[in-house]
Amino acid sequence: MKKLPIGISSLQSIREDNCYYVDKTHFVKKLVDNGKYYFLSRPRRFGKSLLVDTIKQAFLGNMELFKGLYLENNWDWEKKHPVIHIDFGGGVVQDAQDLKEWIIKQLKRHMITYNVSVEEQNNARFMFTDLIISLKEIYKNPVVVLVDEYDKPILDNIDDTEKAIEIREVLKDFYSVLKASDQYLKLVFLTGVSRFSKVSIFSGLNQLNDITLDSEFATICGYTQSELETVFVDRLEGVDLEKLKYWYNGYSWLGDRVYNPFDVLLFFSKRDFRPYWFETGTPTFLVKLFYKYRYYLPNLENLEADEGILSNLDIDNVKIENILFQSGYLTIKDTYNLGDETYYLLSYPNFEVKTSFNKTFLNYIERYGLSHKPESQIYRSIQENKLENLKDTLYSFFASIPNDWYRKNDLDSYEGFYASVVYALFTGSGLNTRSEDTTNLGKIDLTVLYQDRAYIIEFKVVEKDSEGKALSQIKEKGYYEKYTDSCREINLIGIEFSREKRNIVYFEYEKMI
Template sequence: MDRKKLPIGISDYKLMISEDYYYVDKTDFIRQIVEDGSLITLLPRPRRFGKTLNLSTLRYFFEKTEGNAYRPLFKGKSIERWKDFDKYQGKYPVIMITLKDCKADTFDGVLEKIAGELATEFERHDYLLDNLEIRPVPKAVFEAVYHGQATQNQLETALKILSELLTSYWGMPPLVLLDEYDTPIHVAFDKGYYDRMIGFMRNFMSTVFKDNTDIFRGVITGILRVSKESIFSGLNNIDVDTILETPMCTSFGFTQEETDRMLDDYSLGDRKKEVKEWYNGYLFGGETVYNPWSVLSYINKGGVLAPYWVNTGSDVLLRHLLADGPAQIRDGVEALIQGDTIRSVINDKLAFPDLLAAATNIWSFMLFSGYLKAYDPKQNSDDLTEYTLQVPNREVKTVFFTIIRSWINNGPVKNDRLERMLQALRIGDIEYFEELLNDFLVNSLSYYDTSGRDPEKVYQAFMLGLLAGMSDYEISSNREAGFGRYDIMLRPKNGQGQAIIMELKRLRPKETVEQALASALEQIENKQYAVTLQAAGFTDILRMAITFDGKQVWIKTVN
């Protein structure tokens, strides 16, 4: 059969439906927004999870047009079965503004881009200028915004003015949609004009969303809920549905059923297990969802596994938080990339300047930005809710490996020596591999505390960061095999050549290096870690014992 085009980068609902792109039906989101009953709804979700598309869907459903031009877009969709479909469809004017591309090095630069977005929306409603009853002040603001000549004060009141004019013209208040509201704030924090941006956004949003009788509903999306004290002050009528809440939890991202159906439709049904490992694992309101951008990209590339979502945005702020945050953050990351979990209170009201003030703020930022998943909420002794946090999938894990490698590469021992070390491992020059690994430990382990309670985890995380550069190998850690859990396993992706099992041991007091190495090799044999590789058809298996003491390391191997 002919397969539909995949909507890579398509976030306009009308374009997607009219051009017959593959569409995962999320139109029940419309019913949820109405029946939720909140005047203003804030929906924070990670990037590339369908926020802009969902707001576009709301726009085309509600927007009042001549001849109800958008009604056919919903024919056969799930929302058509809603009992109140005819009551709401095509009945309201709509304002939709997206700030996702409003990024610049300066405050004035961002303001110019916001002005451009507003001018485009005002142009869409330029019929209002023909209204003879329009008063002088609103008309002056409208014309200034329309022609790209508005002052900062006029931009701050623009949405309020537009909502009043639409209510007057149509006899009913508009639906106001604000997409990616926090993008300019995020950029402002990175570029150094955060306070000015907060001041503008507070006025820009409160004028239209605070006590405004000239709106039907307001729906706001972003990644974070920026601190109520700084941005949402006075908005007492706002309902915030984060990824921890149940309402609308499956309206963003793909469910297991939706993903399986799509893979079947594109003859990739036999790849469901690997897709689950790479792109599954997010928890929204307790429901498991897939990253839609990654799944679509995977199918579009013919079934090639790669970190598609990771490559769509900058991780500069995350790198900064991990490097400059409390030591317990780096300890936690070391545990997370090995598949372990951590417990933390989650703060859903974040202010960027306070991110480094507490580990809970950093974990919260990572959760809401899509780098972690949270489950098992419980009240602690302070009556605050703690969650278990975990890396959601293999794709996100690559972020942490990349950050660890960047610390290594930016240290005194540069990347060329890292490549030589990895090549030595590939060709079996273990003596040279050991020599270079010692160099890295001496020069590049300053980010880690190797004197803590569990230094084995520190070294394991460090080794995984180094080995992440072996793209021709599948690298796994801390998984069950035989009668236990191996530390690190490397298997060639092409299914041929030498596979490697690594067992890491800390040198204990009164223990010799030889004893420690022998113990590690004995554990590999007794626990039968090699059975997994043997079952996969590998016959050339290198068993490697690695013993460390402070910044020294010794290696012994057996085939």
């Protein structure tokens, strides 16, 4: 493979003059041997573009790029195929007309590359069709079509439903060429972040094989634990493997869990634990949806979803869970069956995503007037075990939210808002939190673990004044018993919020052991 800067490759990364190969090329052989039309969804910066480029270079016959890799001795290098590579990853599509012009420009580049001329040069669908047919006739081998980030033009405008639908129709018309060109094609491979329904985007392309949740291709992008420890063994000296796993591993598509390659490569370069992947794209649009639909943030720790939620993103009816999963903020932790239906348990993939996402939730509030970040104060209160300081920090945070902000969002009628904010404060501070923590007698609203101490927290929302029931419920239910064997000290914390006063009206705590 060609030399690539560190941080963009899931197949090969280069640092200075040293090459690190995570050989995924056997997947290319498997794709070609077992089908013709494929679709793969993975989050951003997971190596989709490099995978597409790998397929491209193999079909172009560039054997020298595969020395030492699986394909070197498992590919017919004598047979070369023309490749049409459409990439929607660069830039932002403004509207449907902008998209049409972009597609035509990319098709014209291919015409120059292959020295091909077509009659119609102002209609993307006609140009695409003629280009495929011409390449097949000239090169005497069927054509490979690769589309990278097929959905990005839609996602760029997902918060404008009308514009997104117009862009979708342009793409639908463009992709319709593939079905009609079957006899001229060798392989079609499309990648993207989202899984829009076949009906809405790939109308008629029934043979498209979606390998997103195919266990045989679960590790086609990303690094497995074994690959990490084998390929990067010299880079791991002095690295806390458990901490590395805690920060960056955990993504699952019904196979072995994988690391985000972008995180791993930048960590090796900088030797510092930071949210590298998260910082490349803040999910502000998702946070807005949380407020719009009054979503209960702690649910993200243990979210149940069916195949319908995970498989199809609908522009006309956007589901938060769907976008969170497909964009990499949630991943599959487990599955179970009820009859013939498969259900999925989703949660954050790792510490990086969990902490950073909750910080983003808090930052969205701060846009409306908050001037301080209380996460460090929360952490310090737990670290020093000073619960009075914790009470003051929480009270101060809610007191600093302007009344006008509540009016605009009508959040005083949203019970889950208060618990969601407290959950985000603890989680965003980097503490080990467990929401809806299951016991044999019920669920703890929030458990916070620090060293050998546990903090059992119960939330209540009252109309006006304190009812004093939050702490007593913890004791009556015996929630703390779950941690009596594993923790040296257990603290019970009851918090009540007043809808009318929009703040804490009750904060009591008690040490059990």
